[in-house]
Amino acid sequence: MEEQEGVLTLPDKLNDIYSFDSIIALEKKIYSSNIRALDMGTISFVEPYSMTNLLLIARRYLKNTGNRLQLIHIPLPIHQYLLRMNFFSFPLFETPIALDAKKQLSRSAFSRRVLEITEIPSVERESVRVISQSVATFRKRGSFILKHWFSPDTVNYFVTVISEICQNVFEHSMDSGFLALQTYTYNRENVIRLVIADSGIGIEESFSKEQKEQYGTGAELIKNALTSPISGKREFGYGLCRVNSIIKEMKGNLFIRSQKSSVAFVYNKGYSEGAYSFLKNDLEQFNGTQISISLYG
């Protein structure tokens, strides 16, 4: 495809957490080639992890250049979805041409499929208020959203997960973050995906040098934080550890990417104990920590 000056055509890689690394690899080109617009023409599907990380890319671009990136040639279903998820409510991308009201997806306070993108502030007090609101909204919608996985405890498990991961944003990242949740059908499989992403200091930076000597660095440190109650800030940190045990209980998948490392715990494939974790280091740098939790059914 012929590239226009200042325009970067995004590959159709917004449909999966692992594929999004192809987009991360292109971030440098945005700066080196003076890109001002991202061409979405080839995009067939956007899932929440990719969507929130696109916002992080746009936020970083705005911070670095003082300008907003533009999204062009957005296919109608993608445009409808992004609008529905409040993607353009955050003034990070140039606002695209307005979509006719008739073409917009309907909204309901009792949505059966989504928690719209919510910004988790970096200030404690404000953040606690937003997290409580998000949890309250999830409580109202939870039984609909989780209908394929529903048991009396499933909503309560998710309340714990949302609360614990969102707290890490203001407690450790020194940045604000984004939360989004969506259920969808992909390859005939029902998927629920919860994403909490920030572009802060990352997990490794929140631990001291001495702590890293003890707990490791990169993916090893992330794995340790998921399996034992370690904390960079206090004697113990139970949050990630508990989140991991809940996802294991629910036979879901947990993926964490932080700076240049990632860890995936896969509990839905019937692996034997110990054979479910995938650790990667030396990935393309992507500031902050991005967490994706998925259930399949």
Next chain:
Amino acid sequence: MLLSIEKMAKSMKVDLPDLITRPTGRRFYENAIKKLVNVSADETVLCDFSGVEVIDPSFVDEFIVKLIKFSKTGEKPFFIRLKNFSHMVEDNIRSVFQSYCEFSNKKFSVITEDITIDNSHVIGIISEVERDIVEIIRINGTMSSIALSEYLHREKPETELILEEMYSDRLIKKDNSRFTIV
């Protein structure tokens, strides 16, 4: 003394059924400490979780863990018993206590009024013998160390050592030479 979490939440303008985040846990702890000013030494504080569906691990750490530590180390040590907790509340408390015990190599547990998912009246890590003691004292109300050593088929000095440790962990009460439920 009854510590109604529901009433505390109402007075602090915190919406139930979910009690989440560290800052909220800290506020609840500070509020509880104020209420406990008048608690007598060795009194049982009944922590009632009616109306609560979820307390997250951060809240457990800031509120319950600190309250239990305070019950052992404050000027007037007291006892804590939890009641009317949901399955999720129990699960998250258990998870925090378990992680704490495994990582710090210390015992940490609390007595409950309701039966727990593992069919006992304790949440936390304690030995089988200690669990048996909690349950038998609960059934009988009060027992001497002699009666307990006979029940456990253990020597009296060994039994007394276990009982003293359980007393200092605030899992059983002591009245002269007799031990009673919390």
